[in-house]
Amino acid sequence: MTKFNTLLVRGGKPDDNHTGAVNVPIYNSSTYRYPKLGSDVRWDYERSGNPTRDNVENVCAELENGDRGFAFSSGMAAIHAALSLFKPGDHLVIGDNIYGGTFRLVNDFLKPRGIKFTAVDTQDLQAVEAAFTPATKAVYFETVTNPLLKVSSVKQISRLAHQHNAMVIVDNTFLTPYLQKPLNLGADLVLHSATKYLGGHSDIMAGIIVTKNKALSDRVYKLQNSIGAVLAPQEANLLRRGIQTLNLRMDRHISNAKKIIKYLERNDKVGRVYYPTVDKNSTDYAIIKDEARGAGGVLSFELKDGLDAAKFVNSLQLIILAVSLGAAESLVEVPAFMSHFEIPKQGGWKWELRTS
Numbered sequence: 007m008t009k010f011n012t013l014l015v016r017g018g019k020p021d022d023n024h025t026g027a028v029n030v031p032i033y034n035s036s037t038y039r040y041p042k043l044g045s046d047v048r049w050d051y052e053r054s055g056n057p058t059r060d061n062v063e064n065v066c067a068e069l070e071n072g073d074r075g076f077a078f079s080s081g082m083a084a085i086h087a088a089l090s091l092f093k094p095g096d097h098l099v100i101g102d103n104i105y106g107g108t109f110r111l112v113n114d115f116l117k118p119r120g121i122k123f124t125a126v127d128t129q130d131l132q133a134v135e136a137a138f139t140p141a142t143k144a145v146y147f148e149t150v151t152n153p154l155l156k157v158s159s160v161k162q163i164s165r166l167a168h169q170h171n172a173m174v175i176v177d178n179t180f181l182t183p184y185l186q187k188p189l190n191l192g193a194d195l196v197l198h199s200a201t202k203y204l205g206g207h208s209d210i211m212a213g214i215i216v217t218k219n220k221a222l223s224d225r226v227y228k229l230q231n232s233i234g235a236v237l238a239p240q241e242a243n244l245l246r247r248g249i250q251t252l253n254l255r256m257d258r259h260i261s262n263a264k265k266i267i268k269y270l271e272r273n274d275k276v277g278r279v280y281y282p283t284v285d286k287n288s289t290d291y292a293i294i295k296d297e298a299r300g301a302g303g304v305l306s307f308e309l310k311d312g313l314d315a316a317k318f319v320n321s322l323q324l325i326i327l328a329v330s331l332g333a334a335e336s337l338v339e340v341p342a343f344m345s346h347f348e349i350p351k352q353g354g355w356k357w358e359l360r361t362s
């Protein structure tokens with residue numbers, strides 16, 4: 007672990023422009039001079055590459071033990087780039103409880119362009135297996151889902167997918183490489199909304215992709231450069247700074263979450279509490295113990311029947327009513343009215359794929 011913690015602070019082999027600066031400067035230049043026509047230059051235009059962004063991309067690749075990192079202007083931009091690896095006629099198996107924005111991208115943007123999807127509970131390996139078709143090119147899922155904190159196995163899904171010659175794409179926003187490294191467990195591409203734990207301070211939007219091998223890196227690089235939703239150098243610097251304290255923040259998130267869970271479990275107005283390690287007999291617990299070092303800082307709970315969720319959240323003094331997660335301040339939300347308001351109210355927070 008020392009190596010990981012050292013990489014958080016010192017990773018990315020900073021290119022300091024020979025000044026000795028311990029941090030990579032913010033290179034505020036959208037374009038770069040060619041010494042002469044035909045020169046083989048390392049940097050030419052910011053969309054194709056920027057030393058500040060390059061540094062944080064390298065840090066992320068090292069933290070995930072991957073081939074190459076790519077930084078985007080938001081988590082959704084990273085997801086869009088990853089899903090742009092596919093073409094009309096390709097089929098993907100996706101988790102049925104993925105982030106709502108991702109679901110919107112699938113339903114409203116990718117499906118009308120001819121990419122096919124089957125949504126399944128990715129904790130149910132038989133359902134995953136049954137969803138493969140000869141056209142299946144990938145399985146896409148979140149390791150820990152929101153708001154029920156259900157855990158899916160990267161190891162087992164990767165084994166299944168590779169038997170079907172499909173790749174595995176994991177959104178690991180909820181765990182981060184500090185708690186889990188999906189590429190080591192068999193995934194081919196890991197991505198994050200770095201707006202959350204990696205940035206860590208609710209002051210930037212960012213997305214990260216890390217790839218397993220060079221062939222995939224080359225394809226993602228082309229997409230990043232073609233689509234163009236790259237992370238700006240100022241934001242790349244803030245992301246680098248956030249990442250330096252990821253380990254300390256995650257440890258505190260987890261210990262705070264456990265204290266809050268204890269408090270809620272003792273409170274007779276609170277019903278079920280959701281967190282992967284609460285039920286030691288659950289599949290969630292078994293997978294977290296086997297594949298991760300901890301379950302992160304997000305928990306959810308139900309108030310007992312008849313209690314008013316609006317009154318509860320409106321009465322909180324310190325905890326802020328807002329969507330998002332993973333920063334220094336504590337947030338609370340009511341998913342049915344906020345992050346998940348588009349989901350049909352019955353059926354366990356599952357999205358419904360449109361049929362056309």
Ligand SMILES: Cc1ncc(COP(=O)(O)O)c(C=O)c1O
Nearest residue numbers: 080081082105177179199201212
């Ligand atoms: C799990 C997950 N993935 C992706 C996203 C999208 O990221 P962003 O808001 O940075 O575009 C979010 C945002 O909440 C998320 O929670």
